[in-house]
Amino acid sequence: MRYTSAFIYTTRDVPKEATMTSHVLLLRAGCVRMLSKGIYSYLPMGYRAVNNVARVVREEMDRTGAQEILMPFVQPAGIWRETGRWDSFGAELLRFTNREGAEYAIGPTHEEVVTDIVRREVRSYRHLGFNLYQIQTKYRDEPRPRAGILRGREFIMKDAYSFDADPDAARRSYKTMIVAYARVMARLGLTFRAVQADTGAIGGDLSHEFQIITDSGEDILVLCDGCGYAVNVELAPAYGEGWSCEPSTASGAYEKVHTPGAHTVGEVASFLKVAPTDIMKTVLLFDGDNFHAALLRGDRELNLLKVSRKLGVREVFLAGDDDVRRITKADVGFAGPVGIEGQVKTIVADREVQAMAGFVCGANETDHHLRNANLADIRANVAFFDLRKVTEGDRCPRCGGQVHTQKGIEGGQAFYLGTLYSQKMGATFLDADGVTRPIEMGCYGIGVTRLVAAAIEQHNDGKGIIWPVEVAPVKVHIVSVGASIDVAREAGRIHDGIEAAGIQVLLDDRPERPGVKFNDADLLGAPVRIVVGDRGLAKGIVEIKARDGSVDETAPLDSAIDRVKAVLSSFFEASLARADERGAAILRETGLERT
RNA sequence: CGGGGCGUAGCGCAGCCUGGUAGCGCACAUGGUUCGGGACCAUGGUGUCGGAGGUUCAAAUCCUCUCGCCCCGACCA
Numbered sequence A: 001m002r003y004t005s006a007f008i009y010t011t012r013d014v015p016k017e018a019t020m021t022s023h024v025l026l027l028r029a030g031c032v033r034m035l036s037k038g039i040y041s042y043l044p045m046g047y048r049a050v051n052n053v054a055r056v057v058r059e060e061m062d063r064t065g066a067q068e069i070l071m072p073f074v075q076p077a078g079i080w081r082e083t084g085r086w087d088s089f090g091a092e093l094l095r096f097t098n099r100e101g102a103e104y105a106i107g108p109t110h111e112e113v114v115t116d117i118v119r120r121e122v123r124s125y126r127h128l129g130f131n132l133y134q135i136q137t138k139y140r141d142e143p144r145p146r147a148g149i150l151r152g153r154e155f156i157m158k159d160a161y162s163f164d165a166d167p168d169a170a171r172r173s174y175k176t177m178i179v180a181y182a183r184v185m186a187r188l189g190l191t192f193r194a195v196q197a198d199t200g201a202i203g204g205d206l207s208h209e210f211q212i213i214t215d216s217g218e219d220i221l222v223l224c225d226g227c228g229y230a231v232n233v234e235l236a237p238a239y240g241e242g243w244s245c246e247p248s249t250a251s252g253a254y255e256k257v258h259t260p261g262a263h264t265v266g267e268v269a270s271f272l273k274v275a276p277t278d279i280m281k282t283v284l285l286f287d288g289d290n291f292h293a294a295l296l297r298g299d300r301e302l303n304l305l306k307v308s309r310k311l312g313v314r315e316v317f318l319a320g321d322d323d324v325r326r327i328t329k330a331d332v333g334f335a336g337p338v339g340i341e342g343q344v345k346t347i348v349a350d351r352e353v354q355a356m357a358g359f360v361c362g363a364n365e366t367d368h369h370l371r372n373a374n375l376a377d378i379r380a381n382v383a384f385f386d387l388r389k390v391t392e393g394d395r396c397p398r399c400g401g402q403v404h405t406q407k408g409i410e411g412g413q414a415f416y417l418g419t420l421y422s423q424k425m426g427a428t429f430l431d432a433d434g435v436t437r438p439i440e441m442g443c444y445g446i447g448v449t450r451l452v453a454a455a456i457e458q459h460n461d462g463k464g465i466i467w468p469v470e471v472a473p474v475k476v477h478i479v480s481v482g483a484s485i486d487v488a489r490e491a492g493r494i495h496d497g498i499e500a501a502g503i504q505v506l507l508d509d510r511p512e513r514p515g516v517k518f519n520d521a522d523l524l525g526a527p528v529r530i531v532v533g534d535r536g537l538a539k540g541i542v543e544i545k546a547r548d549g550s551v552d553e554t555a556p557l558d559s560a561i562d563r564v565k566a567v568l569s570s571f572f573e574a575s576l577a578r579a580d581e582r583g584a585a586i587l588r589e590t591g592l593e594r595t
Numbered sequence B: 001c002g003g004g005g006c007g008u009a010g011c012g013c014a015g016c017c018u019g020g021u022a023g024c025g026c027a028c029a030u031g032g033u034u035c036g037g038g039a040c041c042a043u044g045g046u047g048u049c050g051g052a053g054g055u056u057c058a059a060a061u062c063c064u065c066u067c068g069c070c071c072c073g074a075c076c077a
Helices: A021-028 A044-063 A077-083 A111-121 A167-187 A265-272 A304-311 A321-328 A351-355 A420-425 A448-458 A485-500 A514-524 A534-539 A557-590
Strands: A032-036 A039-042 A074-076 A095-097 A103-106 A130-139 A154-164 A192-196 A206-213 A219-224 A230-232 A255-258 A280-286 A291-297 A346-350 A359-362 A368-373 A382-385 A403-418 A428-430 A436-438 A440-447 A476-481 A505-508 A528-533 A541-546 A552-556
Touching: A021 A032, A021 A448, A039 A044, A044 A130, A044 A154, A044 A167, A044 A448, A074 A077, A077 A103, A077 A111, A077 A420, A111 A130, A111 A154, A111 A420, A111 A440, A130 A167, A154 A167, A154 A448, A167 A192, A167 A206, A167 A403, A167 A440, A167 A557, A192 A219, A192 A403, A192 A557, A206 A219, A206 A448, A265 A368, A280 A321, A280 A359, A291 A304, A291 A351, A304 A346, A304 A382, A346 A351, A351 A382, A403 A420, A403 A448, A420 A440, A440 A448, A476 A485, A476 A514, A485 A505, A485 A528, A485 A534, A485 A557, A505 A514, A528 A534, A528 A557, A534 A541, A541 A557, A552 A557
Parallel strands: A192 A230, A291 A346, A346 A382, A476 A505, A476 A528
Antiparallel strands: A032 A039, A074 A103, A095 A103, A130 A154, A154 A440, A192 A206, A206 A403, A219 A230, A219 A403, A255 A368, A280 A291, A359 A368, A403 A440, A428 A436, A528 A541, A541 A552
């Protein structure tokens, strides 16, 4: 590919709508352009990267014996009603009606479609033990798309679905996918962790996320270096099994104190000269139907996912300010557990609260708190659960060591679904004993377009992208310097030779000044750059430099192509070696080896 | 859903407060001088000032509505 005839438009200015590094660089390098909120076009440089990720995914999926198919992205409401997800999936499911008045959705995922396909064909356990996957555009009507293609509404995803006759076989399928995913991430040059995860709208009872480690990630991971424990903070238990807690039996008279303007834990703590750990805060919650109160220590944060599970509701939110004022009959900031009975349906508390005695809490009266209060003062049932969010330095629930937290981007997720969908949709088979049973399923997703952005998030410098070799839209970027016939001829010859070897190559043959070309080469981020200039040609050499700085040398003209091929080969081999290593280690890392 | 910000040339912005008929840089085109890390000179083209309505002799500028985009929050109790 020659620059003068390629559709590549780079920019010097930083587009004002982008703040995240990968978003800025994708725009500046001319990889993507936004059409609408969360909806992007992929231009040649971007789409090549997407296809390179897809190719790696395809190779690793095929390696496991999975078979590629393509399912419709327009899906009739009927199958979604069968699983109940037409109602439960929520507003992220984009729905529309066709000319006949029939209801459809644009596929955000394909459990229903693939289960329908399989139930029509499979009759016997002899047919089972397969995995179908596709790479296709998905649409999820995200409430707040952001960060370019990292969290778009329309995106390309690889989704795979395994079908097995029994739980043992299904778990083996799950583990096969975990290994394949680890290999994919490693080949793409990504630093990642596989963590235990929530199953969300997809459902199921076992799930791992492949989290790409970066401070710009949206997810928080709880990791223990001691035992390798790794879990999404959404799920992370704050208390290990059997950890005891001595409940306080303290009682005594509390006093009401005037705390003007002290709304927050910090303000109350400094006003009353107590530690935040001596304060009990009361958080009012709404589940869509009822209000609840949750109690926790002043320095803690509530994990709303844990709360919703304990309450047995789909989702809980913080109550609105107006609701808080109505329930507490006070301004926001003075809610307390004493006297809240009757105003809310249930009162739950974090386990840690059991041990608290003589604490400070809100008085349900503007500008007032209670001092020296005790649990005995609350005249209603309080149920104690693990409700708080785990933070840096908490004890590891598995080994008792210290956990730390890290941010990540979810690049892929695996779900062990069991018979959740097959039962609802009647996807059954006859087992060896002639008994009709539902199929054991798993589903597995990789965000193909998201991985392109994640790769940039992890691999860039002040000058631009540093593409991992497998992702790079061009592997070799030739810069011609100087306007002489010789330069044009030799650069062209090297370009043709590399292209003939099936390697993606870009020759910058524009009549631009060297500085412009070098800066664009840095921005576009090809792993290997060749400079062909008058200066080198006079000595019969060209320059070969790796974008990551690992190679910086000259090569004689006649061996330049071979040398570049050798450098690239070593990069590809290193990627594969990482894949072998991570793929071999991942089951041990996740603790799945034993199951 | 809540809060904040921004829409003026392809991109980045100024002009708006204090109304008078639109400008800067980059990019683009042509010519020339340059040519190893974002050159210089000259010339040139480019705008329904996001849209609709209103006020006014006159609106990018003031008022109302609307559309689009970005960021933050949804853990203050």
